[in-house]
Amino acid sequence: MKIIGILVIALFLSCNFSFAQDTLYIYKSGIVITKHAVADIDSVTFKKNYNTNEPETVTDQVGNMYHAIKIGTQTWMVENLKTTKYRNGDIIQNLSSTSDWSYATTGAWCEYNNLSANGIKYGKLYNWYAVSDTRILAPVGWHVASDAEWTVLTNFLGGTDVAGGKLKEAGTTNWVNQNVGATNETKFTALPGGSRSYTDGTFFDIGRGSYWWTSTILDYTYTWVRSMGSFSQGIGRTGSPKPNGLYVRCVKDASPVITTVAPN
Numbered sequence: 001m002k003i004i005g006i007l008v009i010a011l012f013l014s015c016n017f018s019f020a021q022d023t024l025y026i027y028k029s030g031i032v033i034t035k036h037a038v039a040d041i042d043s044v045t046f047k048k049n050y051n052t053n054e055p056e057t058v059t060d061q062v063g064n065m066y067h068a069i070k071i072g073t074q075t076w077m078v079e080n081l082k083t084t085k086y087r088n089g090d091i092i093q094n095l096s097s098t099s100d101w102s103y104a105t106t107g108a109w110c111e112y113n114n115l116s117a118n119g120i121k122y123g124k125l126y127n128w129y130a131v132s133d134t135r136i137l138a139p140v141g142w143h144v145a146s147d148a149e150w151t152v153l154t155n156f157l158g159g160t161d162v163a164g165g166k167l168k169e170a171g172t173t174n175w176v177n178q179n180v181g182a183t184n185e186t187k188f189t190a191l192p193g194g195s196r197s198y199t200d201g202t203f204f205d206i207g208r209g210s211y212w213w214t215s216t217i218l219d220y221t222y223t224w225v226r227s228m229g230s231f232s233q234g235i236g237r238t239g240s241p242k243p244n245g246l247y248v249r250c251v252k253d254a255s256p257v258i259t260t261v262a263p264n
Helices: 008-014 098-103 116-122 147-156 163-167
Strands: 015-018 023-028 031-037 056-059 065-071 074-077 108-110 142-144 193-196 203-206 209-217 222-229 236-241 250-252
Touching: 074 147, 098 108, 116 193, 142 209, 147 209, 163 222, 203 209
Parallel strands: none
Antiparallel strands: 015 023, 023 031, 056 065, 065 074, 074 250, 142 250, 193 203, 193 209, 209 222, 222 236
16 A cells, blocks of 8 residues: 655645744644644655555556566566557467467467467467567567566575465466465466467466566577476476467566766
């Protein structure tokens, strides 16, 4: 919950400075809640405090709304990306057939088992050509998380052996079997949306695992990905062929550093 201090304008509208009595009165809803002798006051400070871990929201190119949460120094989306357009408004092709998916060499998306309900719940599966397209997949102010940014997240949560549990949705409603170590204490709410193979276009691992692209290329054929599974509280890091269908989590862009240069 945000804790909002008294704004300057509000103070001047609601406070009665009585110079004759040398007393400062502070009102709330027309009632005096405190008063101070002016002679006893050295200064007045107006402070505006915010809970930095309060969720914010962001909307993508087609109107999907996402929640976001601050974890350490980073701000992550709580849901996987669902956009069907690039940032410039161009449409990303939807490839549902196994053959079309297997042979695609340009950006594409699909939903697990081609079911819209899965797209709503888990987000879209993208091939890496969509992730790397210069028209930009992420909404304004956000970007696809890099391998290095995933590493920052993992290290903040105690390392690859335990970080997954802190990021996975708790319980076994969506995660089948044991869902080892899942606490979701970060509110990252990782769901087991599975993935899509490029070799034959088949879908697999829903309920048992989830896989996310990073924006970092491993080599000509592979890109770094992160994964979480039902039987582990860790986070996997490996390379995936670029035509596979995986999910995307976005990170908020860092605020620019403004440098003031004194005139000569």
